[in-house]
Amino acid sequence: MDRIAITGGAPLNGAIAIGGAKNACLALMPAALLTDEPLTLTNAPRLADIATMRALLESLGCEVAALNEGRALAIGAERIASRLAHYDIVRKMRASILVLGPLLAREGAAVVSLPGGCAIGARPVDIHLSGLEALGATLELRDGYVHAEAPGGLKGARVTFRIVSVGATENLMMAATLAKGTTELVNAAKEPEIVDLARCLRAMGARIQGEGTDTITIEGVDRLHGATHRVIADRIEMGTYMIAPAIAGGAVEIVGGDRALVGAMIEALEEAGVRVEDTERGFSVRREGDALKAMRFATAPFPGFPTDLQAQMMSLLTQAEGESVVSETIFENRFMHVPELARMGADITVHGGEARVRGRARLRGAPVMASDLRASAGLILAALAAEGETVISRVYHLDRGYERVEAKLAACGARIERLKD
Numbered sequence: 244m245d246r247i248a249i250t251g252g253a254p255l256n257g258a259i260a261i262g263g264a265k266n267a268c269l270a271l272m273p274a275a276l277l278t279d280e281p282l283t284l285t286n287a288p289r290l291a292d293i294a295t296m297r298a299l300l301e302s303l304g305c306e307v308a309a310l311n312e313g314r315a316l317a318i319g320a321e322r323i324a325s326r327l328a329h330y331d332i333v334r335k336m337r338a339s340i341l342v343l344g345p346l347l348a349r350e351g352a353a354v355v356s357l358p359g360g361c362a363i364g365a366r367p368v369d370i371h372l373s374g375l376e377a378l379g380a381t382l383e384l385r386d387g388y389v390h391a392e393a394p395g396g397l398k399g400a401r402v403t404f405r406i407v408s409v410g411a412t413e414n415l416m417m418a419a420t421l422a423k424g425t426t427e428l429v430n431a432a433k434e435p436e437i438v439d440l441a442r443c444l445r446a447m448g449a450r451i452q453g454e455g456t457d458t459i460t461i462e463g464v465d466r467l468h469g470a471t472h473r474v475i476a477d478r479i480e481m482g483t484y485m486i487a488p489a490i491a492g493g494a495v496e497i498v499g500g501d502r503a504l505v506g507a508m509i510e511a512l513e514e515a516g517v518r519v520e521d522t523e524r525g526f527s528v529r530r531e532g533d534a535l536k537a538m539r540f541a542t543a544p545f546p547g548f549p550t551d552l553q554a555q556m557m558s559l560l561t562q563a564e565g566e567s568v569v570s571e572t573i574f575e576n577r578f579m580h581v582p583e584l585a586r587m588g589a590d591i592t593v594h595g596g597e598a599r600v601r602g603r604a605r606l607r608g609a610p611v612m613a614s615d616l617r618a619s620a621g622l623i624l625a626a627l628a629a630e631g632e633t634v635i636s637r638v639y640h641l642d643r644g645y646e647r648v649e650a651k652l653a654a655c656g657a658r659i660e661r662l663k664d
Contacts, residue, residue: 245642247635247649250607250627250658254493257655259484261499261525262288263474265644267436268316268377268558270340271443271474275305275318276345277420278447280469282318287474287637289313291643298334299339313477318498322436322508324349330356330387336643340410342370343391344609345420347380347407353391354575357384370404370411377402378422399463400423407432407544412459413440419461420449428459434545435504439475446470480645482552483527485509487652489517489629492530495655500525507548511556515563537565537602542573554580554621561589562628563602571596583611587629599628608633615638620645634662 246439262308263487271294275282281319287293295318298305305326317659326346333356346353347456357368372389383390399422403509404411412432417440419426431437433455441454447470450462485505489512490497500510502521509519515538518531537560550573551623560567561584570578578593584592586609610630613619619641626633636640638661640650649659 244634244664245638246662247638247641248632248660248662249608249623249625249633249635251491252607253437253627253656253658254489255491255495255627255652255657256493258496259651260497260523260657261476261481261484261497262286264288264477264645265290265437266293266338266409266479267439268293268474269339270436270440271297271472272300272316272318273341273345273395274417274443274447275300275321275350276320276342277417278305278467278469279571280319280323282316282469283310283312283471284318285315285473286469287316288477289646290431291360291639292338294334295332296338298497300341302329302332303342308518314603327348327487328353328355332359337638338410340371341414341417342491343371344375344391344414346379347391347393348397348418348421350421351393351396353389355389355391357389363530366596370406370408371414374402374404374411374415375418378418378426394432397422399426400535401427401429403429404431410432410437412437412440416440416444416451416459416461419463420444420451420467422463424463426461426463428461429457431457431459432544434474435478443470446472466653476501476504479549479551479588479617481622482508482549483555484651485512486508486624487627487655488528488556488626489515489530490562491657493656494527494529496522496525496527498524502526507546508552510541511538511548515559526638533561535563535602537563537567539568539570541570544573550574551579551617553577554617555624557591557598557600557619558584558621558625560600560602561591561604561606561625563600565602567600567602569598569600571598581620583614583622587625587633588613589625590659605630607631610634610636613637614620616640616644623648623652624640627652
Protein backbone atom coordinates (compact mmCIF):
# COMPACT_ATOMS: atom_id res chain seq x y z
CA MET A 244 0.00 0.00 0.00
CA ASP A 245 1.50 3.37 -1.03
CA ARG A 246 2.37 6.09 1.46
CA ILE A 247 3.24 9.75 0.98
CA ALA A 248 6.15 11.36 2.82
CA ILE A 249 6.33 15.14 3.27
CA THR A 250 9.03 17.23 4.91
CA GLY A 251 7.38 20.49 5.86
CA GLY A 252 8.63 24.04 5.93
CA ALA A 253 9.13 24.65 2.20
CA PRO A 254 7.16 27.57 0.71
CA LEU A 255 5.27 26.92 -2.51
CA ASN A 256 5.75 28.97 -5.66
CA GLY A 257 4.55 28.16 -9.15
CA ALA A 258 1.36 27.12 -10.91
CA ILE A 259 -1.03 24.20 -10.51
CA ALA A 260 -3.46 23.22 -13.27
CA ILE A 261 -6.91 22.06 -12.19
CA GLY A 262 -8.37 18.95 -13.81
CA GLY A 263 -11.91 17.93 -14.63
CA ALA A 264 -14.36 17.53 -11.76
CA LYS A 265 -14.48 14.04 -10.32
CA ASN A 266 -17.98 14.46 -8.92
CA ALA A 267 -19.28 15.85 -12.21
CA CYS A 268 -17.70 13.09 -14.29
CA LEU A 269 -19.10 10.36 -12.02
CA ALA A 270 -22.63 11.58 -12.82
CA LEU A 271 -21.96 12.21 -16.52
CA MET A 272 -20.63 8.72 -17.20
CA PRO A 273 -23.88 6.88 -16.25
CA ALA A 274 -25.80 9.29 -18.50
CA ALA A 275 -24.37 7.27 -21.40
CA LEU A 276 -26.76 4.46 -20.39
CA LEU A 277 -29.68 6.62 -21.54
CA THR A 278 -28.81 6.34 -25.24
CA ASP A 279 -27.60 3.76 -27.74
CA GLU A 280 -25.29 6.36 -29.30
CA PRO A 281 -21.81 7.26 -27.99
CA LEU A 282 -21.30 9.91 -25.32
CA THR A 283 -17.84 11.49 -25.32
CA LEU A 284 -16.60 13.33 -22.23
CA THR A 285 -13.56 15.59 -22.57
CA ASN A 286 -11.48 17.05 -19.72
CA ALA A 287 -12.04 13.80 -17.82
CA PRO A 288 -9.92 13.34 -14.67
CA ARG A 289 -7.67 10.29 -14.39
CA LEU A 290 -8.66 9.00 -10.98
CA ALA A 291 -9.37 5.72 -9.20
CA ASP A 292 -13.08 6.55 -8.84
CA ILE A 293 -13.35 7.20 -12.59
CA ALA A 294 -11.76 3.80 -13.23
CA THR A 295 -14.30 2.21 -10.86
CA MET A 296 -17.22 3.80 -12.70
CA ARG A 297 -15.71 2.68 -16.00
CA ALA A 298 -15.49 -0.90 -14.72
CA LEU A 299 -19.11 -0.72 -13.57
CA LEU A 300 -20.34 0.53 -16.95
CA GLU A 301 -18.32 -2.13 -18.76
CA SER A 302 -19.89 -4.79 -16.53
CA LEU A 303 -23.28 -3.60 -17.79
CA GLY A 304 -22.19 -4.00 -21.41
CA CYS A 305 -20.88 -0.52 -22.24
CA GLU A 306 -17.81 -0.03 -24.38
CA VAL A 307 -15.53 2.59 -22.84
CA ALA A 308 -12.50 3.93 -24.69
CA ALA A 309 -9.94 6.28 -23.14
CA LEU A 310 -8.75 8.93 -25.61
CA ASN A 311 -6.08 11.64 -25.43
CA GLU A 312 -4.07 9.78 -22.77
CA GLY A 313 -7.18 9.28 -20.68
CA ARG A 314 -8.26 12.93 -20.82
CA ALA A 315 -11.37 11.94 -22.76
CA LEU A 316 -13.77 9.01 -22.46
CA ALA A 317 -15.94 7.67 -25.26
CA ILE A 318 -18.78 5.60 -23.79
CA GLY A 319 -21.05 3.48 -25.95
CA ALA A 320 -24.13 1.74 -24.57
CA GLU A 321 -25.56 0.46 -27.84
CA ARG A 322 -26.55 -2.73 -26.09
CA ILE A 323 -27.01 -3.12 -22.35
CA ALA A 324 -25.93 -6.69 -21.65
CA SER A 325 -26.73 -6.73 -17.93
CA ARG A 326 -29.02 -4.86 -15.58
CA LEU A 327 -27.07 -6.01 -12.52
CA ALA A 328 -24.64 -3.64 -10.78
CA HIS A 329 -22.73 -6.13 -8.67
CA TYR A 330 -21.55 -5.61 -5.10
CA ASP A 331 -17.91 -6.32 -5.96
CA ILE A 332 -17.74 -3.04 -7.92
CA VAL A 333 -20.43 -0.93 -6.26
CA ARG A 334 -18.97 -1.41 -2.76
CA LYS A 335 -15.94 0.67 -3.74
CA MET A 336 -17.82 3.91 -4.39
CA ARG A 337 -21.12 5.51 -3.40
CA ALA A 338 -21.56 7.18 -6.78
CA SER A 339 -22.26 3.72 -8.24
CA ILE A 340 -25.91 4.21 -7.24
CA LEU A 341 -26.14 6.69 -10.13
CA VAL A 342 -26.58 3.86 -12.64
CA LEU A 343 -29.96 3.04 -11.06
CA GLY A 344 -31.99 5.87 -12.59
CA PRO A 345 -30.60 5.54 -16.14
CA LEU A 346 -30.96 1.73 -16.17
CA LEU A 347 -34.52 1.93 -14.92
CA ALA A 348 -35.42 4.63 -17.45
CA ARG A 349 -34.01 2.80 -20.47
CA GLU A 350 -34.45 -0.86 -19.55
CA GLY A 351 -37.45 -0.78 -17.22
CA ALA A 352 -35.55 -2.81 -14.61
CA ALA A 353 -32.35 -2.72 -12.60
CA VAL A 354 -30.68 -4.57 -9.74
CA VAL A 355 -28.08 -2.41 -7.99
CA SER A 356 -26.07 -3.23 -4.89
CA LEU A 357 -26.24 -0.79 -2.02
CA PRO A 358 -23.09 1.34 -2.35
CA GLY A 359 -19.87 1.84 -0.42
CA GLY A 360 -17.28 4.63 -0.45
CA CYS A 361 -15.94 6.94 2.24
CA ALA A 362 -17.13 6.11 5.75
CA ILE A 363 -18.29 9.63 6.62
CA GLY A 364 -21.87 9.17 7.73
CA ALA A 365 -25.06 7.47 6.72
CA ARG A 366 -25.55 9.26 3.38
CA PRO A 367 -28.81 7.37 2.93
CA VAL A 368 -30.00 6.22 -0.49
CA ASP A 369 -33.65 6.31 0.55
CA ILE A 370 -33.96 9.77 -1.03
CA HIS A 371 -33.04 8.24 -4.39
CA LEU A 372 -35.45 5.36 -3.91
CA SER A 373 -38.48 7.37 -2.79
CA GLY A 374 -37.97 9.69 -5.75
CA LEU A 375 -37.93 6.80 -8.22
CA GLU A 376 -41.04 5.36 -6.57
CA ALA A 377 -42.75 8.70 -7.17
CA LEU A 378 -41.97 8.21 -10.88
CA GLY A 379 -43.77 4.87 -10.79
CA ALA A 380 -40.97 2.42 -10.06
CA THR A 381 -41.52 -0.61 -7.85
CA LEU A 382 -38.60 -1.12 -5.49
CA GLU A 383 -37.57 -3.85 -3.09
CA LEU A 384 -34.48 -4.08 -0.90
CA ARG A 385 -33.33 -7.69 -0.74
CA ASP A 386 -30.00 -9.26 0.21
CA GLY A 387 -28.14 -5.95 0.00
CA TYR A 388 -29.49 -5.08 -3.44
CA VAL A 389 -32.09 -2.64 -4.76
CA HIS A 390 -34.43 -4.52 -7.10
CA ALA A 391 -36.22 -1.93 -9.24
CA GLU A 392 -38.86 -2.36 -11.93
CA ALA A 393 -40.89 -0.06 -14.13
CA PRO A 394 -42.21 -2.38 -16.85
CA GLY A 395 -44.59 0.24 -18.20
CA GLY A 396 -41.93 2.94 -18.13
CA LEU A 397 -41.46 5.79 -15.70
CA LYS A 398 -44.04 8.55 -15.46
CA GLY A 399 -43.44 12.21 -14.73
CA ALA A 400 -44.35 13.47 -11.26
CA ARG A 401 -43.66 16.20 -8.74
CA VAL A 402 -40.88 15.01 -6.42
CA THR A 403 -40.02 16.96 -3.28
CA PHE A 404 -36.73 15.89 -1.69
CA ARG A 405 -36.94 15.83 2.13
CA ILE A 406 -33.34 17.05 2.28
CA VAL A 407 -31.09 18.47 -0.41
CA SER A 408 -29.18 15.61 -2.06
CA VAL A 409 -26.81 16.01 -4.99
CA GLY A 410 -26.83 12.30 -5.86
CA ALA A 411 -30.61 11.95 -5.66
CA THR A 412 -31.07 15.05 -7.80
CA GLU A 413 -28.72 13.58 -10.41
CA ASN A 414 -30.38 10.15 -10.36
CA LEU A 415 -33.87 11.61 -10.73
CA MET A 416 -32.79 14.06 -13.45
CA MET A 417 -31.44 11.22 -15.56
CA ALA A 418 -34.41 8.94 -14.92
CA ALA A 419 -36.90 11.68 -15.76
CA THR A 420 -35.40 12.43 -19.18
CA LEU A 421 -37.09 9.32 -20.62
CA ALA A 422 -40.21 9.36 -18.42
CA LYS A 423 -43.64 9.99 -19.88
CA GLY A 424 -44.76 13.52 -19.08
CA THR A 425 -43.22 16.24 -16.96
CA THR A 426 -41.20 15.81 -13.77
CA GLU A 427 -40.66 18.60 -11.28
CA LEU A 428 -37.84 18.19 -8.73
CA VAL A 429 -38.41 20.43 -5.71
CA ASN A 430 -35.72 21.18 -3.10
CA ALA A 431 -33.19 20.07 -5.71
CA ALA A 432 -29.45 20.49 -5.27
CA LYS A 433 -27.93 23.57 -6.92
CA GLU A 434 -24.31 22.41 -7.17
CA PRO A 435 -22.26 23.18 -10.31
CA GLU A 436 -22.12 19.44 -10.98
CA ILE A 437 -25.93 19.45 -11.32
CA VAL A 438 -25.72 22.30 -13.83
CA ASP A 439 -23.02 20.43 -15.75
CA LEU A 440 -25.13 17.27 -15.91
CA ALA A 441 -28.13 19.25 -17.15
CA ARG A 442 -26.03 20.79 -19.92
CA CYS A 443 -24.81 17.37 -21.01
CA LEU A 444 -28.30 15.87 -20.96
CA ARG A 445 -29.61 18.82 -22.96
CA ALA A 446 -26.86 18.23 -25.53
CA MET A 447 -28.18 14.66 -25.75
CA GLY A 448 -31.70 15.91 -26.49
CA ALA A 449 -33.21 16.14 -23.01
CA ARG A 450 -35.62 18.94 -22.13
CA ILE A 451 -34.47 20.37 -18.81
CA GLN A 452 -34.77 23.79 -17.25
CA GLY A 453 -34.16 25.30 -13.83
CA GLU A 454 -30.82 23.69 -13.04
CA GLY A 455 -28.90 25.77 -10.53
CA THR A 456 -32.15 26.64 -8.74
CA ASP A 457 -34.07 24.60 -6.17
CA THR A 458 -36.70 23.54 -8.72
CA ILE A 459 -35.74 21.59 -11.85
CA THR A 460 -38.28 20.72 -14.53
CA ILE A 461 -37.75 17.84 -16.97
CA GLU A 462 -40.07 17.11 -19.85
CA GLY A 463 -39.61 13.49 -20.90
CA VAL A 464 -38.66 12.58 -24.47
CA ASP A 465 -38.85 9.30 -26.38
CA ARG A 466 -35.09 8.93 -26.86
CA LEU A 467 -31.78 10.64 -26.33
CA HIS A 468 -28.85 10.75 -28.74
CA GLY A 469 -25.08 10.89 -28.42
CA ALA A 470 -23.10 14.04 -27.70
CA THR A 471 -19.69 15.44 -26.80
CA HIS A 472 -19.42 17.32 -23.52
CA ARG A 473 -16.56 18.98 -21.62
CA VAL A 474 -16.44 18.21 -17.88
CA ILE A 475 -16.26 21.32 -15.67
CA ALA A 476 -13.20 22.07 -13.53
CA ASP A 477 -12.95 20.36 -10.14
CA ARG A 478 -13.86 22.96 -7.50
CA ILE A 479 -12.69 20.71 -4.64
CA GLU A 480 -9.26 20.20 -6.17
CA MET A 481 -9.26 23.95 -6.80
CA GLY A 482 -10.02 24.76 -3.17
CA THR A 483 -7.49 22.25 -1.86
CA TYR A 484 -4.63 23.77 -3.83
CA MET A 485 -5.73 27.29 -2.87
CA ILE A 486 -5.09 26.37 0.76
CA ALA A 487 -1.60 24.97 0.02
CA PRO A 488 0.27 28.31 -0.33
CA ALA A 489 -1.85 29.80 2.45
CA ILE A 490 -0.59 27.20 4.94
CA ALA A 491 2.92 26.67 3.56
CA GLY A 492 3.72 30.22 2.44
CA GLY A 493 4.58 31.41 -1.04
CA ALA A 494 2.30 32.18 -3.97
CA VAL A 495 0.63 29.72 -6.34
CA GLU A 496 -1.36 30.40 -9.50
CA ILE A 497 -4.43 28.19 -9.82
CA VAL A 498 -4.68 27.59 -13.57
CA GLY A 499 -8.31 27.05 -14.52
CA GLY A 500 -9.52 28.66 -11.31
CA ASP A 501 -13.11 29.91 -11.51
CA ARG A 502 -14.55 32.24 -8.86
CA ALA A 503 -18.08 31.12 -9.70
CA LEU A 504 -17.21 27.62 -8.49
CA VAL A 505 -15.41 28.54 -5.25
CA GLY A 506 -16.95 31.83 -4.15
CA ALA A 507 -17.57 30.70 -0.55
CA MET A 508 -14.05 29.31 -0.34
CA ILE A 509 -12.54 32.59 -1.50
CA GLU A 510 -14.60 34.52 1.06
CA ALA A 511 -13.39 32.21 3.85
CA LEU A 512 -9.75 32.46 2.78
CA GLU A 513 -9.89 36.23 2.54
CA GLU A 514 -11.44 36.42 6.01
CA ALA A 515 -8.53 34.32 7.28
CA GLY A 516 -6.01 36.73 5.76
CA VAL A 517 -5.29 35.07 2.42
CA ARG A 518 -5.07 37.15 -0.75
CA VAL A 519 -6.75 35.86 -3.93
CA GLU A 520 -6.10 37.82 -7.14
CA ASP A 521 -7.39 37.17 -10.64
CA THR A 522 -4.92 36.25 -13.38
CA GLU A 523 -5.35 35.62 -17.09
CA ARG A 524 -5.36 31.86 -16.46
CA GLY A 525 -7.34 31.75 -13.20
CA PHE A 526 -6.21 33.32 -9.93
CA SER A 527 -3.19 33.45 -7.64
CA VAL A 528 -3.22 32.75 -3.92
CA ARG A 529 -0.81 33.94 -1.21
CA ARG A 530 -0.94 34.65 2.49
CA GLU A 531 -1.42 38.33 3.41
CA GLY A 532 1.14 39.20 6.11
CA ASP A 533 2.68 36.83 8.64
CA ALA A 534 -0.32 35.71 10.68
CA LEU A 535 -3.54 34.03 9.62
CA LYS A 536 -6.74 35.09 11.38
CA ALA A 537 -9.11 32.82 13.28
CA MET A 538 -12.61 32.57 11.85
CA ARG A 539 -15.77 30.51 11.98
CA PHE A 540 -17.55 28.78 9.14
CA ALA A 541 -20.27 26.21 8.60
CA THR A 542 -20.52 23.76 5.73
CA ALA A 543 -23.61 24.13 3.56
CA PRO A 544 -24.98 23.07 0.17
CA PHE A 545 -23.77 25.15 -2.77
CA PRO A 546 -23.29 28.11 -2.93
CA GLY A 547 -22.22 27.70 0.72
CA PHE A 548 -18.91 26.36 2.00
CA PRO A 549 -18.48 22.79 0.68
CA THR A 550 -18.23 19.94 3.16
CA ASP A 551 -15.56 18.43 0.89
CA LEU A 552 -13.21 21.29 1.84
CA GLN A 553 -13.89 21.27 5.57
CA ALA A 554 -10.92 19.07 6.54
CA GLN A 555 -8.52 21.09 4.40
CA MET A 556 -9.71 24.41 5.84
CA MET A 557 -9.40 23.03 9.36
CA SER A 558 -5.73 22.25 8.71
CA LEU A 559 -5.21 25.88 7.70
CA LEU A 560 -6.93 27.17 10.83
CA THR A 561 -4.50 25.26 13.07
CA GLN A 562 -2.05 27.99 12.04
CA ALA A 563 -4.38 30.97 12.61
CA GLU A 564 -4.18 33.43 15.49
CA GLY A 565 -6.93 32.69 18.03
CA GLU A 566 -9.76 30.15 18.20
CA SER A 567 -11.72 29.13 15.11
CA VAL A 568 -15.06 27.33 15.05
CA VAL A 569 -15.98 24.80 12.34
CA SER A 570 -19.58 23.57 12.07
CA GLU A 571 -20.29 20.49 9.94
CA THR A 572 -23.95 20.51 8.85
CA ILE A 573 -23.91 18.08 5.91
CA PHE A 574 -22.52 14.78 7.22
CA GLU A 575 -22.23 13.38 10.70
CA ASN A 576 -18.93 11.78 11.69
CA ARG A 577 -16.87 13.97 9.36
CA PHE A 578 -14.23 14.95 11.89
CA MET A 579 -12.27 11.70 11.66
CA HIS A 580 -9.19 13.66 10.60
CA VAL A 581 -9.06 15.45 13.97
CA PRO A 582 -7.24 12.67 15.91
CA GLU A 583 -4.62 12.48 13.15
CA LEU A 584 -4.11 16.26 13.22
CA ALA A 585 -3.79 15.99 17.01
CA ARG A 586 -0.94 13.49 16.51
CA MET A 587 0.85 16.30 14.69
CA GLY A 588 0.24 18.77 17.52
CA ALA A 589 -3.06 20.39 16.57
CA ASP A 590 -5.28 21.58 19.44
CA ILE A 591 -8.84 20.74 18.41
CA THR A 592 -11.88 19.71 20.44
CA VAL A 593 -15.06 18.28 18.92
CA HIS A 594 -18.56 18.48 20.36
CA GLY A 595 -21.17 16.92 18.09
CA GLY A 596 -21.12 18.73 14.77
CA GLU A 597 -18.81 21.51 15.97
CA ALA A 598 -15.03 21.64 16.21
CA ARG A 599 -13.03 24.33 18.01
CA VAL A 600 -9.55 24.89 16.62
CA ARG A 601 -7.07 26.72 18.83
CA GLY A 602 -4.56 28.16 16.43
CA ARG A 603 -0.84 28.80 16.16
CA ALA A 604 -0.24 25.14 16.91
CA ARG A 605 3.33 24.02 16.37
CA LEU A 606 2.77 21.10 14.03
CA ARG A 607 5.37 18.35 14.01
CA GLY A 608 5.77 15.57 11.50
CA ALA A 609 4.34 12.22 12.52
CA PRO A 610 3.06 8.98 11.02
CA VAL A 611 -0.65 9.52 10.30
CA MET A 612 -3.41 7.59 8.56
CA ALA A 613 -5.98 8.87 6.05
CA SER A 614 -9.56 7.94 6.98
CA ASP A 615 -11.24 9.18 3.80
CA LEU A 616 -10.61 11.12 0.59
CA ARG A 617 -10.82 14.70 1.84
CA ALA A 618 -9.24 13.94 5.22
CA SER A 619 -6.18 12.69 3.36
CA ALA A 620 -5.92 16.05 1.57
CA GLY A 621 -6.20 17.83 4.91
CA LEU A 622 -3.30 15.80 6.30
CA ILE A 623 -1.13 16.63 3.30
CA LEU A 624 -1.78 20.34 3.82
CA ALA A 625 -0.96 20.10 7.52
CA ALA A 626 2.25 18.25 6.69
CA LEU A 627 3.35 21.11 4.43
CA ALA A 628 3.40 23.38 7.51
CA ALA A 629 4.81 20.85 9.99
CA GLU A 630 8.37 20.60 11.28
CA GLY A 631 10.07 17.41 10.14
CA GLU A 632 8.69 14.51 8.17
CA THR A 633 5.09 13.32 8.03
CA VAL A 634 4.28 9.94 6.50
CA ILE A 635 0.66 9.45 5.46
CA SER A 636 -0.62 5.92 4.99
CA ARG A 637 -3.77 4.63 3.26
CA VAL A 638 -3.33 7.18 0.47
CA TYR A 639 -5.51 5.05 -1.79
CA HIS A 640 -8.21 7.34 -0.44
CA LEU A 641 -6.33 10.28 -1.93
CA ASP A 642 -6.00 8.61 -5.32
CA ARG A 643 -9.78 8.40 -5.56
CA GLY A 644 -10.03 12.17 -5.98
CA TYR A 645 -6.64 13.79 -6.66
CA GLU A 646 -4.49 13.16 -9.71
CA ARG A 647 -0.71 13.28 -9.26
CA VAL A 648 -0.94 15.33 -6.08
CA GLU A 649 2.69 14.75 -5.19
CA ALA A 650 3.88 15.83 -8.65
CA LYS A 651 1.77 19.00 -8.64
CA LEU A 652 3.00 20.06 -5.20
CA ALA A 653 6.62 19.07 -5.85
CA ALA A 654 6.64 21.24 -8.98
CA CYS A 655 5.90 24.20 -6.69
CA GLY A 656 8.70 23.37 -4.26
CA ALA A 657 7.11 20.96 -1.78
CA ARG A 658 9.38 18.23 -0.41
CA ILE A 659 7.02 15.37 -1.08
CA GLU A 660 7.37 11.86 -2.46
CA ARG A 661 5.31 8.72 -2.86
CA LEU A 662 6.69 5.66 -1.11
CA LYS A 663 5.95 2.33 -2.76
CA ASP A 664 5.59 -0.59 -0.37
